[in-house]
Amino acid sequence: MMMSFFDQFMIHTFMGIPLIILAMLFPLMLFLNPTQQWLHNRTSTLQNWFIINFTKQLFLQINLPGQKWALILTSLMLFLMSINILGLLPYTFTPTTQLSMNMALAVPMWLATVLIGLRNQPTMSLGHLLPEGTPTILIPPLIIIETISLIIRPLALGVRLTANLTAGHLLMQLIATATFVLLPMMPTVALLTAITLFLLTLLEVAVAFIQAYVFILLLPLYLQENT
Template sequence: MALGLFDQFASPVRWGVPLVVLALAFPITTLPLYTARWVCNRLSMVQNWFIARFTHQVFTPVSHPGHKWALILSSLMLYLTSLNTLGLLPYTFTPTTQLSVNLALAFPLWLATVIIGLRNQPTQSLGHLLPEGTPTPLIPILIIIETISLLIRPVALSVRLTANLTAGHLLIHLISMAVAVLLPLMPLVAIPTSVLLLLLMLLEIAVAVIQAYVFVLLLSLYLQENV
């Protein structure tokens, strides 16, 4: 039972080709293409409004040098949102439930923020490892703790996104199995369970968007510390 339950998170393979590669590339096909027309269609207008609101919300606290990252983080937000929401469709695979995929997205961007900080303001970046006014006997311990907390940031980003999506998918899978079992046996119990499943699906859509936003927001906060 446990193996069958977690098989949905295994990367499918067809003809020796891992389908996670196609799943990672599929969101690009859902985005509207560039057009030379003066008036955009409704989908493009909604997309442009969403990107403008998101960029304003995330980069308001970030200083001006960090605004160069607007295109990267906005693209990452759209990409993660597409991956998370498309993975809720039946018979699909969600790449962001894989820790390796999330770590591959988080680690290079986190490392880039650290390198920018060491290059532009090395004194302040290294100063974050030791709070001001620390007693002398605690200096080595605090440096070790702050270094570990700095190095664990990309892992925390990846685990947060993986755990939230995995938990939601497991709940949906369990409740849908309960509905399938109860429907022929106890229809009166299966109906409210189906309503609960619908509400959980709506909650998972919100979680998919919110987790993508939190992922990018934390990256922007790491960027703010180093610019």
């Protein structure tokens, strides 16, 4: 029996096997391997269409050196979408509700964009810290503010993904608990609550896709500044 609403964010085990392992490996089974045929099945064709169009949309405004990141960013987005959706299933675990995992994804990607900018165009990368024409008296505080805003970027990426998924899961748990409590006392109200839970579940499915997309969408924006 669940003793706390936050128990759903703990790593559950089944027969001594942590479900986090299944949650991390199962997305690989959702994407079919291509065959030698001209036309694949409908699922594989739809997956290829989505991946191609997403990659084009994501890197439409990025120059040629930045487009080398297409493979890793597209793969990361598909991975995040898959585990976000799997977290909505019963008796599963959502790894992206853990801030440690999201930061482990956000910090290296952000740091790579910064290091690329410092290597390829150090003057322009450092110029973002101090806009042209700044009065002399404002130079020290402005550099400090811009540096903090630069460092806080990976934190914003990780916290945004964690907070949105955690809030959605908690809200679903609260409404589900209210439905079971109200069912013997007020069936009509319980039915309305169940309908609300169903609509919220559909919203959470959309959030699972949107948050993965936003996480990846911001990285090319950081990359565009440094390539």
